[in-house]
Amino acid sequence: MAKTAPTSLAKRFPDRDEVAAVRAEADALEAGAEAGDTRRLAGRILGRRGHGKLVFLDLVDRSGQIQLLCSAERTGPVELDLGDVVGAIGKAAKTRRGEPSLAVDELVLLAKIKRPLPDTYHGLVDAETRYRKRYLDLLVNEDARRAFELRSRMVAAIRRRLDEAGFIEVETPVLQPRYGGAFADPFVTHHNELDADLYLRIASELYLKRLIVGGLEKVYEIGKDFRNEGISYKHQPEFTMLEWYEAFADYADTMTRIEELVAAVAVDTTGSTEVEFRGNRVNLAPPWQRLRLADALEELGLWTRGEADLRARLEERGVDASADRSWSQLVDHALSHFIEPELIQPTILHDYPVELSPFARTMDDDPSFTERFEYFAAGMELGNAYSELNDPDEQARRFEEQAAAIGGVQGDPDFVEALSYGMPPTGGLGLGIDRLAMLLTGRETIRDVILFPALRARED
Helix, strand or coil, X not given: CCCCCCXXXXXXXXXXCCHHHHHHHHHCCXXXXXXXXXXXXXXXXXXXXXXXXXXXXXXXXXXXXXXXXXXXHHHCCCCCCCCCEEEEEEEEEECCCCCEEEEEEEXXXXXXXXXXXXXXXXXXXXXXXXXXXXXXXXXXXXXXXXXXXXXXXXXXXXXXXXXXXXXXXXXXXCEECCCCCCCCCCCEEEECCCCEEEEECCCCHHHHHHHHHXXXXXXXXXXXXXXXXXXXXXXXXXXXXXXXEEECCCHHHHHHHHHHHHHHHHHHHHCCCEEEECCEEEECCCCCEEEEHHHHHHHCCCXXXXXHHHHHHHHHCCCCCCCCCCHHHHHHHHHHHHHHHHCCXXXXXXXXXXHHCCCECECCCCCCEEEEEEEEECCEXXXXXXXXXXXXXXXXXXXXXXXXXXXXXXXXXXXXXXXXXXXXXXXXXXXXXXXXXXXXXXXXXXXXXXXXXXXCCCCC
16 A cells, blocks of 8 residues: 655654665666665655656755655655655666656655745855855755865864874863963853853963873864954854974974875865865965065065054055054054965965064074964965973063053963973964865855854844
């Protein structure tokens, strides 16, 4: 007797096959043939054609799409709507026109749609709706699903490569009594039991370096950081960072490791070291271009140690520097405004002034510069790295200078104490996971690679 979809919902559908596997089985058949083994598929109905004795349904799961052949003799009447989630039991088949399909013997209703889906042919094109209702974006836009699957593979590849290199993955506090590791405004909350303010971390750096002191030698963390600052195509208040620290290494070793890691991860996830981003073909294969920051500024006529002089030069070029409160902030403004957008092919910008680098080791031949680098591709910074400062007295002095120059910046006496027990020479690095995902997927805004980005409240 023919079976059709029941009025009540089945609570489970075990032992299902993936659509892609059944589609491949069907594709290998001769046109008009049907396989002998029974298959069980489950997914969402995103297309319907025909009526009466033969109905064609498009069934989609995470692995792909397949056509369901539903004849009245085998399944009975098909009473399903677009968007319903169903189980389909039948046999792999190929139509006379050569379409891989499943010849259905039984349909099982698993979830009933209550609201109509967006236009599944054109997809969900309104950006605001896509970000606010990501579940709909993923349902009807295959391209969106593929982007987030690629991001997941990218993160897995990073972990695999670091694990193979002997690193240990760790977890450090997200709620911190002091914030540090970067120049940024924190989010503040209050713990009632402790009666103390805590900060969502802006970086995991200072805790990870404590672990180097403790002898773990090679550690990394992939986790959320939070900065109470602006939103742009490459900034979100909540974002994902990779940080690693490697004892007995310096920034030169770290340069080599990040070049090799990014290139390998690109191959693992996309099959190539070449990516397309904003109309530029970017080749991530090492070696990357290397350029001293002072030399890059000198070429633009912007290298000067005088704060007033640099401010005047920037303003002459039409840059509003009124919010920059120190020479270091002016240098950073010049870098982001004039240099970063021009670094299309992967570039390591290195040897930063000590004023910009409170946690970096000074250079042996010139203590006014540090062994620090940032690395860029497609006109966008991907991350930052140092030979880590491991002198506790110098670190305490840098904290004081940082607070005097910028104000409101906390030092961390506990971290200084940890350094006093001796931290070996260490190379450390941060990599923006969201920005690397942008680059590898070709997405031009960070909101397209974060499943649920921060948005302004909707005005009703």
